[in-house]
Amino acid sequence: MMAASIEHRIRWSGILVAAGLIVQMLTLFWTHPLAFMAFLLVGCPLVAAGILLYLYSLVSHNTP
Amino acid sequence: MTSSVLILIAFSVIVTILVLFVAVRPEFTRARGGKIVAFIALCMLPVLAVWAGVNEHLERSTSTRFCLSCHVMANFGKSLYVDDKSFIPAEHFQNNFVPRDHACFTCHTDYTMFGDYKAKWRGVHHVLVQYFGKIPKPEDIRLYTPYNNRECLHCHAGARSYEEASSHHKTPDMLAQVASNKLSCISSGCHDTIHEVGTLNENTFWTPKTGGQ
Numbered sequence: 001m002m003a004a005s006i007e008h009r010i011r012w013s014g015i016l017v018a019a020g021l022i023v024q025m026l027t028l029f030w031t032h033p034l035a036f037m038a039f040l041l042v043g044c045p046l047v048a049a050g051i052l053l054y055l056y057s058l059v060s061h062n063t064p
Numbered sequence: 065m066t067s068s069v070l071i072l073i074a075f076s077v078i079v080t081i082l083v084l085f086v087a088v089r090p091e092f093t094r095a096r097g098g099k100i101v102a103f104i105a106l107c108m109l110p111v112l113a114v115w116a117g118v119n120e121h122l123e124r125s126t127s128t129r130f131c132l133s134c135h136v137m138a139n140f141g142k143s144l145y146v147d148d149k150s151f152i153p154a155e156h157f158q159n160n161f162v163p164r165d166h167a168c169f170t171c172h173t174d175y176t177m178f179g180d181y182k183a184k185w186r187g188v189h190h191v192l193v194q195y196f197g198k199i200p201k202p203e204d205i206r207l208y209t210p211y212n213n214r215e216c217l218h219c220h221a222g223a224r225s226y227e228e229a230s231s232h233h234k235t236p237d238m239l240a241q242v243a244s245n246k247l248s249c250i251s252s253g254c255h256d257t258i259h260e261v262g263t264l265n266e267n268t269f270w271t272p273k274t275g276g277q
Contacts, residue, residue: 007090010102014087017110021080024117025073029065032133033191036121040188043117047110050083054106 009057013050020046072116079109122180125187126169134194139202139261140168147270150257152250158270161219175218203262213242216249 023043027035082105085092092098124130132141144157144167153171156162162170173183186208193199220226221243231254232238241247249255 003094007093010090010093010106011087013106014083014090017106018080018083018087021076021083021110021113024113025076025080028069028073028076028117028120031124031127031130033125033130033187033194036125036130037188037191039117039121044114047114051107051110054102 006057006060009053009060013054013057016046016050016053018050020044020048020050069120072113072120075116076113079105079113082109122184125184126166126173126180128165128167128169131168134190136194136199136202136205139264140205140259142269143259143261143264145269145271146260146264147268148257151260151267152255152258154270158272171215173215174212175214205261210248211250213245213247213249217243 020043023046024039027039027043029035082101086102086105093102128141131137143151144154146154149155153167156171157164157167169183173179176182226232227239232242235241238247242249250258
């Protein structure tokens with residue numbers, strides 16, 4: 001049950017990080033202030049949320 | 065697209081694939097090796113990719129092309145091609161006194177410890193105004209604070225042409241006053257023809273034969 005919960009969080013963490021990295025890649029094809037803002041306001045927060053969720057899944061795991 | 069950008073994109077693709085692998089098969093993290101891979105894929109490599117992305121975007125945001133990509137800036141870009149030596153930005157741009165591909169940023173950053181970041185922060189404000197605010201007419205755009213001589217002296221201080229020019233010795237302490245910012249380079253009736261976007265169309269323009277942008 002606990003393992004399933006952690007794996008669920010890791011899955012979501014991976015999805016968030018991957019989404020953020022995809023946004024970053026897309027913004028690299030365009031030299032424009034909007035690309036910079038998209039990277040800063042969408043890509044970075046997605047990656048940060050994914051990393052934080054992953055770290056939370058580690059610390060919230062109580063080993064018996 | 066430069067090779068550094070291609071490398072960054074390739075790196076991001078590889079990290080994304082690795083991250084998706086962990087996301088699709090999280091049971092992989094039950095084993096000790098899986099835990100290590102997950103930590104590297106979900107924590108270390110994304111941080112590295114984002115750090116590289118931030119650097120790339122910050123570097124791009126210093127380019128002339130980036131600054132002029134907003135419509136309201138078009139006339140400021142045009143002013144760099146005025147065929148008149150009294151136009152300070154045009155004189156600097158056309159003679160490569162500033163790098164042409166970083167022309168705006170070279171003069172409009174503060175040469176202080178956090179000057180680059182202040183300039184970026186102002187840029188973020190400009191983008192918000194561009195899309196969510198009332199865009200001023202080009203001729204109504206003003207600097208936030210009076211232009212600091214420090215930005216001119218970053219290059220000119222110590223140059224023979226600057227220190228020995230007779231016009232810079234009209235009074236004995238003129239250079240000292242300029243250095244202490246008490247006498248402005250650009251608004252004391254000396255070098256006061258800047259972008260002048262309001263009357264730009266009254267001028268003729270230089271067309272670069274080669275190497276222009």
